Amino acid sequence: MEGIISLCPPDHLATPVRHAMNMLTRDILHVLGTEPRVVKDQANAEIVIRYGSASDGCAVHPEAFALRYTHDGEKSQLHIVAHDDLGLVYGILHVSETVLGIHPFWYWMDQPIQQRSVIDVHGCEPYDSPVAKVKFRGWFVNDEVCLIGWKEAYPPSREVWLPVFEALLRCGGNMVIPGTDLPKTGIHLELAAEMGLWLTHHHAEPLGAEMFLRAYTGRSASYKEAPELFEKLWLEAIEKQKDQNILWVLSFRGQGDKPFWENDPSFDTPTKRGEMISRVIYRQYEMIKEAVENPVYCVALYGEIAELYKGGYIDLPRDVIKIWADNGYGKMVSRRHGNLNLRMPALPDAEDGGRHGIYYHVTFHDLQASNHLTMFQGSAAFVKEEVESAFEAGCSDYLLLNCGNIRQHVYMLDIIRELWLRGTMDTGTHLHTFVGHYYRNHQEEISDLYRTYTEASIAYGPHADDLAGDEFYHHPARRLIGHWLQGRTSEADRGLLWATGEVSFAEQMQWFEQRGEEGHASWSKWVQKCEELLGKLDGDDKQRVLDHLWLPGVIHQTGSEGLLWLCRSYAAARSKEYAQAFVFASRSMWCYDRGLQALRLAEHGKWADFYRADWLTNIASTVNNVDTLRRFLRMQGDSPDFFHWYKEYLMPETEKYIYLENTHRNPLSDDELANQLQHYFQKQK
Known part of the structure; x- marks a missing residue:
């Protein structure tokens, strides 16, 4: 294909497909230097984007897509076909990557885009997308202060969120928690849904409801004392979201993402705590069931809830996805609470049936030793082993990845992309490919820096x-x-x-x-x-x-x-x-x-x-x-005149005892004094 490329979109352009079309249009402009022409007649298009028919042989499972090619003499035509919106989105982005060379993190890595005069699809083979290893896979955009402070607008605007959600879709993700306790007036929830992503919730914000103490300032945040107030917030959240694609997170933690019993000492035994959590989760479950058709439920077995569940103190509905969490440092064990580090295994036992998934961190914020501004300190091999072990334990229904502010964590995000799509990976091959995508020269030396970072x-x-x-x-x-x-x-x-x-x-x-x-x-x-x-x-x-x-x-x-x-x-x-x-x-x-x-x-x-x-x-x-x-x-x-150290250590001996104080009263700044004292002490060694 050369010159101006012509695209034919579906007759009904759903918003997720429209966003993907916009991405493809921009990508073609970056590569060829000219925008494609949009046409209505498939016969006049070089790339046709459409919903599939039986004759296409495209798989019918959710999110599947296929590429089909036709040739009429010298004219070639590429058909991107799928049976649902996300399938078309993934098909469009697959073409963007494999044909145009636009890789998933092009924006975040400032990928150099290779300019071309021709896009060649002659001789291309039909392609059918494989089934992803993990059914629900996505990011928790958490501790996102860099995204919050990047631009003047608060909460973050559309221009901040668009490249986040685009990168997630390019990674084959289909769900997101877009931010942490951001104002509900922000664009983040609406835009994520508009781009075709399932929405899910922070374990500290069950059902995506408003925080109790924000709604009822000054009240005691006790479900035991005021269940009707909690349930009013839950009902409002259900009504607001019931017509969207939601992974409903059932949970009960205290305000501020901590155990609820820290504010209610009457819950002083595991039995009492487990009974309350079970009761609340069943109530949330029933409220959703009454209002939503075929809901998808999750329970976050995070921190103390995992420990209580492992101990047999929590009873859960049979059809929820149980979400197990690593400790914030990539190990599938319970997280450290202050100085207490039980490291209880955080994977289901062999006899624990039902559906399971994981919440995994490649960035964390814990006021102790976590990584936030820097790359994850664990090795690729370590992450591979932990995630693949979780899959072997049956945790392949759900993978929520704490992605932080994206830019600092691209390498590990790309590793998880490989794992949630294929279920396994070779770390050496992946690193070679990753560096090849984003760096042009000295690739082996760059790869060596990624490899030795952990060491x-x-x-x-x-x-x-x-x-x-x-x-x-x-x-x-x-x-x-x-x-x-x-x-x-x-x-x-x-x-x-x-x-x-x-x-x-x-x-x-x-x-x-x-x-x-x-x-x-x-x-x-x-x-x-x-x-x-x-x-x-x-x-x-x-x-x-x-x-x-x-x-x-x-x-x-x-x-x-x-x-x-x-x-x-x-x-x-x-x-x-x-x-x-x-x-x-x-x-x-x-x-x-x-x-x-x-x-x-x-x-x-x-x-x-x-x-x-x-x-x-x-x-x-x-x-x-x-x-x-x-x-x-x-x-x-050096107080009170802040001249004593200068006189004792720095003033020439010939001056120490004869200087007039009224002519030597301008004390050195802290930096000047420290620099001069440093040189003095070094000479004394």
């Missing part, structure tokens, strides 16, 4: 999944500073026992210093390899390596180094070496600030301001916390 990660515990993400350098650091400046150093920070075990505060500092040293050593080597490669690259490839490899590496490198200098600052202060402690705290702050500047470098072009709402890892907050610490330390020995 550079800090192991903070004995398990294979105990690998530190970017939050490890920030939430614990801010806790350590707060505990120190609150004057509580005679006792351990009990909020950090999950990492250090039962030790003193000084030993906690030593533990984190050791992890910081290990991370700084390994990440510095990895970043050096990355920077050596960057020296060989230019143009788009260089920018992609900066954005997707160098940036996470630098966040790890600067974070681990910032952590170790923070801990050394405490050791010096404990020995009353306050000037040295001030220098170490300054070095810590400078390290963290380098990580912040690395984020700014990734905010180019369309990505301007993408990281400005870094409110979760919050590197800027860590910088401010360490700055507060060094100001505190300067007050220990």
